Amino acid sequence: xxxxxxxxxxxxxxxxxxxxxxxxxxxxxxxxxxxxxxxxxxxxxxxxxxxxxxxxxxxxxxxxxxxxxxxxxxxxxxxxxxxxxxxxxxxxxxxxxxxxxxxxxxxxxxxxxxxxxxxxxxxxxxxxxxxxxxxxxxxxxxxxxxxxxxxxxxxxxxxxxxxxxxxxxxxxxxxxxxxxxxxxxxxxxxxxxxxxxxxxxxxxxxxxxxxxxxxxxxxxxxxxxxxxxxxxxxxxxxxxxxxxxxxxxxxxxxxxxxxxxxxxxxxxxxxxxxxxxxxxxxxxxxxxxxxxxxxxxxxxxxxxxxxxxxxxxxxxxxx
Amino acid sequence: xxxxxxxxxxxxxxxxxxxxxxxxxxxxxxxxxxxxxxxxxxxxxxxxxxxxxxxxxxxxxxxxxxxxxxxxxxxxxxxxxxxxxxxxxxxxxxxxxxxxxxxxxxxxxxxxxxxxxxxxxxxxxxxxxxxxxxxxxxxxxxxxxxxxxxxxxxxxxxxxxxxxxxxxxxxxxxxxxxxxxxxxxxxxxxxxxxxxxxxxxxxxxxxxxxxxxxxxxxxxxxxxxxxxxxxxxxxxxxxxxxxxxxxxxxxxxxxxxxxxxxxxxxxxxxxxxxxxxxxxxxxxxxxxxxxxxxxxxxxxxxxxxxxxxxxxxxxxxxxxxxxxxxxxxxxxxxxxxxxxxxxxxxxxxxxxxxxxxxxxxxxxxxxxxxxxxxxxxxxxxxxxxxxxxxxxxxxxxxxxxxxxxxxxxxxxxxxxxxxxx
Numbered sequence: 001x002x003x004x005x006x007x008x009x010x011x012x013x014x015x016x017x018x019x020x021x022x023x024x025x026x027x028x029x030x031x032x033x034x035x036x037x038x039x040x041x042x043x044x045x046x047x048x049x050x051x052x053x054x055x056x057x058x059x060x061x062x063x064x065x066x067x068x069x070x071x072x073x074x075x076x077x078x079x080x081x082x083x084x085x086x087x088x089x090x091x092x093x094x095x096x097x098x099x100x101x102x103x104x105x106x107x108x109x110x111x112x113x114x115x116x117x118x119x120x121x122x123x124x125x126x127x128x129x130x131x132x133x134x135x136x137x138x139x140x141x142x143x144x145x146x147x148x149x150x151x152x153x154x155x156x157x158x159x160x161x162x163x164x165x166x167x168x169x170x171x172x173x174x175x176x177x178x179x180x181x182x183x184x185x186x187x188x189x190x191x192x193x194x195x196x197x198x199x200x201x202x203x204x205x206x207x208x209x210x211x212x213x214x215x216x217x218x219x220x221x222x223x224x225x226x227x228x229x230x231x232x233x234x235x236x237x238x239x240x241x242x243x244x245x246x247x248x249x250x251x252x253x254x255x256x257x258x259x260x261x262x263x264x265x266x267x268x269x270x271x272x273x274x275x276x277x278x279x280x281x282x283x284x285x286x287x288x289x290x291x292x293x294x295x296x297x298x299x300x301x302x303x304x305x306x307x308x309x310x311x312x313x314x315x316x317x318x319x
Numbered sequence: 320x321x322x323x324x325x326x327x328x329x330x331x332x333x334x335x336x337x338x339x340x341x342x343x344x345x346x347x348x349x350x351x352x353x354x355x356x357x358x359x360x361x362x363x364x365x366x367x368x369x370x371x372x373x374x375x376x377x378x379x380x381x382x383x384x385x386x387x388x389x390x391x392x393x394x395x396x397x398x399x400x401x402x403x404x405x406x407x408x409x410x411x412x413x414x415x416x417x418x419x420x421x422x423x424x425x426x427x428x429x430x431x432x433x434x435x436x437x438x439x440x441x442x443x444x445x446x447x448x449x450x451x452x453x454x455x456x457x458x459x460x461x462x463x464x465x466x467x468x469x470x471x472x473x474x475x476x477x478x479x480x481x482x483x484x485x486x487x488x489x490x491x492x493x494x495x496x497x498x499x500x501x502x503x504x505x506x507x508x509x510x511x512x513x514x515x516x517x518x519x520x521x522x523x524x525x526x527x528x529x530x531x532x533x534x535x536x537x538x539x540x541x542x543x544x545x546x547x548x549x550x551x552x553x554x555x556x557x558x559x560x561x562x563x564x565x566x567x568x569x570x571x572x573x574x575x576x577x578x579x580x581x582x583x584x585x586x587x588x589x590x591x592x593x594x595x596x597x598x599x600x601x602x603x604x605x606x607x608x609x610x611x612x613x614x615x616x617x618x619x620x621x622x623x624x625x626x627x628x629x630x631x632x633x634x635x636x637x638x639x640x641x642x643x644x645x646x647x648x649x650x651x652x653x654x655x656x657x658x659x660x661x662x663x664x665x666x667x668x669x670x671x672x673x674x675x676x677x678x679x680x681x682x683x684x685x686x687x688x689x690x691x692x693x694x695x696x697x698x699x700x701x702x703x704x705x706x707x708x709x710x711x712x713x714x715x716x717x718x719x720x721x722x723x724x725x726x727x728x729x730x731x732x733x734x735x736x737x738x739x740x
Contacts, residue, residue, distance in 0.1 A: 068427065069402060069423060069427050070402065070405045070406055070427045070428070070429050071405075071406040083738075088731070089709070152572075153572045153573075154568065154569055154572045155569065155572060155573055157572075171568075172566075172568035172569055172571070172572055172716075174571070174572075175567070175568040175569070175571035175572060175716070176568045176716065177568075177712060177713055177716060177718060178718070261571060262708060263517075263518055263519060263567070263570075263571060263708050264571045264708070264712070265518065265567040265568055265571065265708065265711075265712025265713060265715055265716040266568075266712060266716075267708050267709050267712060268709040268710070268712065271709075279705060282399060283701055283705060284699065284701050284702045284705065285402075285423070285699065285701075286702070
């Protein structure tokens with residue numbers, strides 16, 4: 001992102017009259033430092049251009065074309081977009097994706113409460129807990145999905161085994177159309193809670209202790225202190241976390257891809273926009289509509305992120 | 320993070336293709352290595368590599384001027400790799416083709432039409448089953464040489480039948496016999512079900528749809544709205560609703576084949592080529608056997624087979640044809656049959672396979688050829704195949720009626736077929 005301001009600065013610098021430049025004694029070292037600055041950002045800027053901006057432009061272009069399976073493409077105008085809009089599976093996938101987003105956002109309160117608990121004075125073994133919570137996040141989603149599929153297995157899984165001890169009859173969690181999406185959501189929350197926990201722990205640590213002491217003297221209990229001090233002062237972290245969380249959960253793919261086998265009867269109930277994109281592009285040779293779908297998803301993500309930034313003023317307190 | 324993994328996946332697929340592509344291109348560019356023409360042969364099944372090597376040895380002995388290199392790509396990435404290689408012009412000379420993809424490739428103009436070679440050499444294609452030949456013909460032109468075939472049979476467990484004192488399945492069996500037997504064989508206390516009513520096109524409902532007199536696709540229209548097709552589907556969902564089969568939810572966690580192998584279901588509709596796997600399981604080698612599929616309104620079983628296609632971009636078309644012709648010959652068929660993995664499609668060469676597992680009555684798979692129905696396909700088969708589990712999943716797991724689901728499937732499949740044109 002840093003590319004744009006500096007390019008603008010360069011353009012601005014070049015437009016200045018040369019006499020002005022000469023008068024400034026510091027002009028030459030300044031330009032040299034500018035050059036080295038470009039040198040330093042070149043690798044990331046290049047990567048950004050080649051791997052993000054260029055594919056983005058290409059995707060946009062592809063979304064107006066029809067692809068031959070074996071090469072060649074032709075312009076079809078808005079046809080791909082009208083297919084996306086009229087396809088019923090897209091509606092279902094969008095619903096599922098929003099459900100994933102909702103479940104993803106549930107991770108935040110869980111992480112805040114955990115972070116608060118871990119900041120309790122006198123709690124021993126905090127680094128161990130933190131590592132344990134963080135571990136799922138750095139584990140490959142493919143491995144996470146496989147292991148959870150075993151845990152969820154209706155006949156031999158540990159989840160049902162544990163439930164049977166307390167007299168509950170388990171079910172086929174990931175292949176029952178009415179539970180599969182929540183089963184995946186639970187794994188999603190489980191594997192991401194550690195990441196947000198780290199963010200919130202840092203946020204809570206940054207809150208000056210004086211506030212708590214003053215509140216305590218004034219007679220505020222722990223619950224009140226949490227809602228009146230911790231939460232408002234943590235709001236910048238919460239804002240950051242919710243932006244990241246929305247983006248991530250709208251792009252939910254790998255867990256679903258690993259956990260749902262092709263003959264799973266809950267396939268339609270769990271399909272996200274990105275798994276649908278994958279199926280269209282790589283399975284059904286419909287690259288054009290897939291590109292349109294991906295582009296619309298990007299617009300949706302951009303819109304939701306914009307809205308979050310727009311409304312942050314109402315609830316985010318920067319101390 | 321999610322984006323990165325997806326991106327990585329998207330990047331590695333073409334990269335892998337590029338790697339194989341390069342090796343292919345390299346050997347093709349060599350053309351004649353030491354006076355020999357080298358052609359490449361791509362396939363996906365690791366189990367068939369040993370047998371294929373023997374076939375190649377025999378071929379090279381007959382044609383000392385041609386060398387054949389095998390390229391194995393796992394099925395999960397086979398078609399993506401092949402497509403990418405086709406676009407890059409570095410596809411293998413000869414490669415495995417299936418019914419799902421034939422029309423897509425033929426219509427895409429990337430396959431070598433075989434008619435002129437067949438006529439020139441006077442090769443008698445009639446030695447292969449007619450259904451297979453039709454499967455590999457597109458708009459009246461033949462595009463691939465059949466090499467093997469698969470039909471579906473009723474696998475059953477003799478011990479579970481003996482326990483309940485029920486007679487083994489045979490040609491006299493009908494749908495009613497299956498239903499009654501499934502009810503009697505179900506034993507909740509032992510966790511045994513009478514049958515595995517799995518939502519699995521080729522193994523289960525494609526067969527019963529044909530037996531009921533319905534169809535999957537005809538003249539570019541879906542058959543899932545047809546009452547007889549629905550009857551063929553309901554055969555299975557009824558078994559699930561009555562509790563004589565585990566539901567599809569259960570069989571996603573543990574497949575029907577696994578349940579049969581671990582003697583948890585007494586009957587299972589499954590492929591002929593699974594025989595060697597069944598034979599390798601000691602319990603099934605002792606207790607298992609196979610019968611022809613029970614009759615509905617009609618007799619039917621689904622036939623599918625693999626064939627060898629020649630790339631339209633091959634630089635050694637003549638050598639590639641010689642090899643494809645050899646793959647379709649009696650000699651190659653006999654070598655393949657002895658390897659015991661698949662049934663050779665060449666007429667009268669199946670004996671070696673049938674006799675390789677005397678405990679099973681494998682002859683039934685060959686007898687069923689008389690009324691076998693080809694595996695349904697169109698130009699973009701994958702699109703409407705993907706719709707099936709999505710829409711039939713609920714009824715197959717005991718939630719929602721099959722009739723509505725099937726009619727919805729018909730509508731969506733027709734839309735997809737419309738877009739093919």
